[in-house]
Amino acid sequence: MGVPPYYGPDFGRLQRQDPELAQVLLDELDRVRGGLQLIASENLTSPAVLAALGSTLNNKYAEGYPGNRYYGGCEVVDRAERLAIERACQLFGAEHANVQPHSGASANLAAYAALLQPGDTMLAMDLLHGGHLTHGSKMNFSGRWFDVVSYGVRRDTELIDYDEVRDLAVRHRPKVIVCGATSYARLIDFAVFRGISDEVGAWLLADVAHPIGLMAGGAIPSAVPYADVVTYTTHKALRGPRGGGILCTAELAGRIDRAVYPFIQSGPLMHAVAAKAVAFGEALRPEFGEYAKQVVANAQALCDSLGAEGMRPVSGGTDTHLMLIDLRDLGVSGAEAERRCAAAGITLNRNVIPYDPEPPAVTSGMRVGTPCLTTQGMGPQELKEVGTLVVRAVRHPGAAAEVKERVSALLAAFQPYDSEY
Numbered sequence: 443m444g445v446p447p448y449y450g451p452d453f454g455r456l457q458r459q460d461p462e463l464a465q466v467l468l469d470e471l472d473r474v475r476g477g478l479q480l481i482a483s484e485n486l487t488s489p490a491v492l493a494a495l496g497s498t499l500n501n502k503y504a505e506g507y508p509g510n511r512y513y514g515g516c517e518v519v520d521r522a523e524r525l526a527i528e529r530a531c532q533l534f535g536a537e538h539a540n541v542q543p544h545s546g547a548s549a550n551l552a553a554y555a556a557l558l559q560p561g562d563t564m565l566a567m568d569l570l571h572g573g574h575l576t577h578g579s580k581m582n583f584s585g586r587w588f589d590v591v592s593y594g595v596r597r598d599t600e601l602i603d604y605d606e607v608r609d610l611a612v613r614h615r616p617k618v619i620v621c622g623a624t625s626y627a628r629l630i631d632f633a634v635f636r637g638i639s640d641e642v643g644a645w646l647l648a649d650v651a652h653p654i655g656l657m658a659g660g661a662i663p664s665a666v667p668y669a670d671v672v673t674y675t676t677h678k679a680l681r682g683p684r685g686g687g688i689l690c691t692a693e694l695a696g697r698i699d700r701a702v703y704p705f706i707q708s709g710p711l712m713h714a715v716a717a718k719a720v721a722f723g724e725a726l727r728p729e730f731g732e733y734a735k736q737v738v739a740n741a742q743a744l745c746d747s748l749g750a751e752g753m754r755p756v757s758g759g760t761d762t763h764l765m766l767i768d769l770r771d772l773g774v775s776g777a778e779a780e781r782r783c784a785a786a787g788i789t790l791n792r793n794v795i796p797y798d799p800e801p802p803a804v805t806s807g808m809r810v811g812t813p814c815l816t817t818q819g820m821g822p823q824e825l826k827e828v829g830t831l832v833v834r835a836v837r838h839p840g841a842a843a844e845v846k847e848r849v850s851a852l853l854a855a856f857q858p859y860d861s862e863y
């Protein structure tokens with residue numbers, strides 16, 4: 443008997459060798475199959491992506507870039523990285539792509555390293571208004587190493603205050619302006635950010651970790667034509683492996699590549715790079731465009747359904763895959779809503795709303811998104827029902843068992859990882 447041509451993950455073997463850990467995998471799949479996954483930053487990646495992730499490419503050290511590595515034997519994995527780079531450039535119309543960042547946070551660290559020195563000034567969105575930890579929070583390297591000026595949203599419209607952005611940029615002359623957010627449901631006007639950046643001579647960095655999948659599918663306008671550097675994650679709406687990436691202009695290619703390696707990382711995760719190539723390949727197909735548009739249509743259906751039953755969407759609605767809900771009219775905190783939904787088989791997260799009177803561990807809001815349910819095949823009709831279930835779970839904790847049954851009934855026809863995936 444010869445050696446089989448391919449060696450891949452063998453779950454039976456894991457079960458025999460380490461039943462305790464194998465059970466964790468089974469239980470997690472059960473959890474996902476048994477409830478509604480409304481976390482806006484999650485998705486259900488495809489079996490092909492999972493196959494690449496679980497491959498022996500995990501074993502290869504490949505410090506450097508294709509054709510220029512510090513280890514021997516990289517000629518095969520070079521092909522995976524070249525495919526990932528070519529597909530990323532094609533998908534996003536970018537001049538240059540670096541596919542090695544281990545995560546969205548690493549991508550931002552590398553982008554800052556390419557453009558800033560410690561102590562330099564950057565302008566970014568306030569964490570409490572929807573920005574990300576890596577956009578200058580004092581708890582994060584970004585807030586400790588850079589002089590961070592923050593902008594937010596207007597109290598009346600709950601939309602980015604572009605006048606404030608311009609005023610702050612003119613006053614503080616940041617070297618980098620960051621646009622992009624983690625809990626902002628509306629389109630960001632990248633052209634306005636470009637204009638402000640040009641006016642003050644700043645680099646424009648768009649962190650589109652969240653909506654990159656919608657941009658890939660043409661469901662919302664892309665940041666790529668406007669920003670000098672675009673950072674993103676591959677595991678959210680893009681539906682790829684857990685990881686990060688950077689797109690940039692040809693002018694910045696060398697600086698970005700040197701910032702990723704050798705400045706902030708050493709060996710790339712070649713199995714993840716290969717899985718990114720698979721995900722970009724999937725996103726290049728017309729079906730992914732349909733998926734991205736469906737994610738947005740579903741978010742709007744869910745938002746309408748929640749709003750109709752008294753859950754106010756911050757900024758009045760959504761243009762993307764997510765929405766932020768202000769729970770103050772219901773007299774329920776974000777933390778309590780998260781608990782009540784969990785008891786009813788609905789997974790979502792509490793989230794601060796702009797000008798939130800509650801601390802981040804409590805919050806007055808929750809964030810919900812549609813990438814997972816859309817991957818499972820649900821459409822606006824189902825999302826309307828999901829909205830009703832969320833409202834019932836939050837308003838009537840005593841009805842948790844009944845809501846859970848309705849969740850199961852809905853999921854019966856839309857199972858993740860069923861044979862139709």
Ligand SMILES: Cc1ncc(COP(=O)(O)O)c(C=O)c1O
Nearest residue numbers: 545546547574623624649651675
């Ligand atoms: C805007 C933004 N940037 C960066 C990140 C960080 O991504 P990761 O968790 O992969 O480090 C996130 C994650 O939620 C995000 O929303």
